[in-house]
Amino acid sequence: MSGSRQIGDGARQTTVPGPLRRFWESDLMWSFRHTPYAVVSLTLVMVVFAVALLANWTAPHSPFDLASFNLLDSELPPMWVDGGSATFPLGTDTQGRDILSLIIYGARLSLFVGFASVCFALVVGVSLGLLSGYAGGWVDALIMRTADVKLSFPAILVALLINGVARGFLPPEYHNSIAIPVLIFSIGMSGWVHYARTVRGVVMVERKKEYVQAAHIVGRNGFQVAVLHVLPNTMSPVTVIATINLATAILLESTLSFLGVGVPPTEPSLGTLIKVGSEYMFSGIWWMTVFPSILLVVLVLAVNLFGDWLRDALNPRLK
Amino acid sequence: MTGFIGLIVHRALQGVLVMLVVALIAFSLFNYVGDPINNMVGEEVGEAYRTELRESLGLNDHPVVQFGRFVGRAVQGEFGVSYRNAIPVSSLIAERLPATLELVAVAAFIALVLGIPAGVFSALYRNRVSAQIVQLLSLIGISLPTFVTGILLIFVFSIWLNILPSFGRGEVVQIGWWTTGFLTASGLQALILPGITLALFQLTLIMRLVRAEMLEVLRADFIRFARARGLTDRAVYFRHAVKNTMVPVITITGLQIGSLIAFAIITETVFQWPGMGLLFIQAVQFVDIPVMSAYLVLIALFFVVINLVVDLLYHVVDPRLSDTVSSAKSGRVA
Numbered sequence: 001m002s003g004s005r006q007i008g009d010g011a012r013q014t015t016v017p018g019p020l021r022r023f024w025e026s027d028l029m030w031s032f033r034h035t036p037y038a039v040v041s042l043t044l045v046m047v048v049f050a051v052a053l054l055a056n057w058t059a060p061h062s063p064f065d066l067a068s069f070n071l072l073d074s075e076l077p078p079m080w081v082d083g084g085s086a087t088f089p090l091g092t093d094t095q096g097r098d099i100l101s102l103i104i105y106g107a108r109l110s111l112f113v114g115f116a117s118v119c120f121a122l123v124v125g126v127s128l129g130l131l132s133g134y135a136g137g138w139v140d141a142l143i144m145r146t147a148d149v150k151l152s153f154p155a156i157l158v159a160l161l162i163n164g165v166a167r168g169f170l171p172p173e174y175h176n177s178i179a180i181p182v183l184i185f186s187i188g189m190s191g192w193v194h195y196a197r198t199v200r201g202v203v204m205v206e207r208k209k210e211y212v213q214a215a216h217i218v219g220r221n222g223f224q225v226a227v228l229h230v231l232p233n234t235m236s237p238v239t240v241i242a243t244i245n246l247a248t249a250i251l252l253e254s255t256l257s258f259l260g261v262g263v264p265p266t267e268p269s270l271g272t273l274i275k276v277g278s279e280y281m282f283s284g285i286w287w288m289t290v291f292p293s294i295l296l297v298v299l300v301l302a303v304n305l306f307g308d309w310l311r312d313a314l315n316p317r318l319k
Numbered sequence: 320m321t322g323f324i325g326l327i328v329h330r331a332l333q334g335v336l337v338m339l340v341v342a343l344i345a346f347s348l349f350n351y352v353g354d355p356i357n358n359m360v361g362e363e364v365g366e367a368y369r370t371e372l373r374e375s376l377g378l379n380d381h382p383v384v385q386f387g388r389f390v391g392r393a394v395q396g397e398f399g400v401s402y403r404n405a406i407p408v409s410s411l412i413a414e415r416l417p418a419t420l421e422l423v424a425v426a427a428f429i430a431l432v433l434g435i436p437a438g439v440f441s442a443l444y445r446n447r448v449s450a451q452i453v454q455l456l457s458l459i460g461i462s463l464p465t466f467v468t469g470i471l472l473i474f475v476f477s478i479w480l481n482i483l484p485s486f487g488r489g490e491v492v493q494i495g496w497w498t499t500g501f502l503t504a505s506g507l508q509a510l511i512l513p514g515i516t517l518a519l520f521q522l523t524l525i526m527r528l529v530r531a532e533m534l535e536v537l538r539a540d541f542i543r544f545a546r547a548r549g550l551t552d553r554a555v556y557f558r559h560a561v562k563n564t565m566v567p568v569i570t571i572t573g574l575q576i577g578s579l580i581a582f583a584i585i586t587e588t589v590f591q592w593p594g595m596g597l598l599f600i601q602a603v604q605f606v607d608i609p610v611m612s613a614y615l616v617l618i619a620l621f622f623v624v625i626n627l628v629v630d631l632l633y634h635v636v637d638p639r640l641s642d643t644v645s646s647a648k649s650g651r652v653a
Contacts, residue, residue: 149337149340152577152622152626153577153581153619153622154577154578154581154582156581156582156584156585157578157581157584157618160584160599160600160603161344161615163603164602164603164611165344165348167603167606169351247462251464254464254466255464255465255466255585258464258466258585258588259466259584259585259588259600260600260604261600261603261604274466274467274470278470278589281470281473281474281478282478282485284478286474286478289470289474290474293467293470293471296464296467297459297462297463297464297467300462300464301458301459301462304458304461304462305458
């Protein structure tokens with residue numbers, strides 16, 4: 001990364017600026033560098049991503065290694081409270097597992113489910129949007145009416161229903177092993193509409209432009225034009241939607257897991273940690289639920305703030 | 320006017336279509352998830368009784384006939400017997416409905432009474448620090464998941480301060496088939512925390528909407544004209560500006576009632592509130608299909624009716640809006 005930067009910097013003095021230097025000096029990056037909350041929120045998100053992704057190395061203890069728990073260590077408060085220990089900075093749960101490690105592994109699973117559902121929703125939504133805008137006619141009408149109906153129900157309800165139906169159709173003994181794919185599917189299916197509507201809107205505008213007609217004249221077929229020429233022009237609104245959608249997906253994952261229909265209770269995700277912790281809150285063990293809640297709220301807030309900035313920065317009408 | 324009647328017919332037909340699709344999902348759930356006979360009587364019952372029951376329930380008829388019968392019974396509010404509770408679903412729902420509707424009413428009230436003034440305030444004084452703090456709080460409110468809000472409120476008010484109940488409805492009074500918590504002190508106390516929890520997101524949504532609308536209206540020509548006429552700030556703001564922001568606010572709030580009912584699922588789980596949401600989530604966990612399909616149909620009916628009413632209101636209030644309705648009601652995502 002830094003190596004190529006230096007090459008770019010060196011080249012700039014004699015000839016044209018390198019790609020990284022041009023990116024750094026672009027309008028988008030200028031706006032980013034001059035918006036403190038965007039820098040802070042992106043840094044926060046990146047730190048959480050990095051720590052969660054490298055959970056195997058960053059977590060001080062392993063929550064899956066049964067031999068390492070000691071019941072004598074259970075229900076320890078955070079280190080700054082009387083009776084806490086520096087070995088377990090945020091305290092331990094009722095089985096003697098380190099809360100900090102649980103949260104790191106939990107964030108990893110929550111982020112994985114979030115990203116996977118965003119990718120799923122993005123692929124489905126963008127394809128349907130392209131198809132809808134490009135095919136027109138009854139295909140367009142069918143897709144857009146479905147989108148309208150879906151939009152009049154809240155995402156949580158759609159996700160719950162898909163989840164419930166999937167559980168109903170599958171025998172109970174498979175519920176835990178397929179819980180995560182079902183969860184990703186149901187969150188993804190509740191989010192595709194925003195992509196589809198936006199992409200369709202862009203396609204409707206772009207398809208009349210000269211470069212699209214030119215592409216048709218040189219002999220590209222409809223599919224090639226849609227994917228090679230029109231699709232790149234939908235990327236900036238799609239990026240904004242995907243960012244906001246990530247916050248929504250993380251929220252949905254934790255909500256469904258909290259309701260007991262998401263990630264199986266044995267797997268640590270932010271939602272299951274909060275759920276399990278809330279059951280012990282009345283016994284005074286508040287740290288089991290408070291710390292995962294804080295991470296969840298901070299993560300979602302940071303992603304939302306970054307998405308807000310990105311939407312304004314990429315919106316040509318606001319310039 | 321014929322256009323308007325045409326619109327009513329068009330929207331109503333669309334609503335009926337949505338209901339039929341939902342009914343089809345509910346029906347396939349009931350018929351094709353597991354064996355309905357096993358679900359009802361268990362595995363130990365003899366084959367002769369099974370055949371008899373299968374025949375008497377009409378499970379041997381053509382699926383189209385069965386679906387017709389399902390719709391016919393659903394229209395009369397008949398959804399069969401709950402697998403888990405072994406009582407008719409209709410009476411289960413009748414028992415749970417008042418709890419949810421009272422909770423939703425309280426939440427909608429809190430959201431409107433606090434959300435509108437907060438939005439007006441943060442729009443009028445947008446350069447003051449206090450208004451910016453309100454704006455920041457609204458961003459936090461939008462990022463706080465409902466269940467985290469609920470848990471935090473329980474932690475502070477029930478465990479730490481020990482002044483409000485953390486679960487249930489308190490004492491309720493029976494009026495006909497309706498049960499109400501509004502008439503007893505413990506019932507009212509029990510409504511506070513769940514009411515706030517459910518209201519918080521809608522409150523921030525209404526606040527941000529009012530703020531955006533106010534900023535828009537304050538730039539309009541008729542406001543400049545009102546100022547040019549020498550009207551006081553007070554008259555300009557409250558007689559002209561606020562009045563003109565109310566149409567979208569009221570319609571969006573109307574639409575949000577549907578999502579309040581949906582979000583009550585989470586609030587009811589946190590506070591063990593004996594409403595329909597809790598009933599539904601338990602049905603999903605235990606794959607109690609008659610309850611699931613009844614809730615599905617009922618909630619779809621709520622949404623279709625609310626959307627229909629709001630769509631029509633839009634056109635009554637402002638005939639210019641012919642095709643913008645669907646884009647204005649994108650609503651809440653999470």
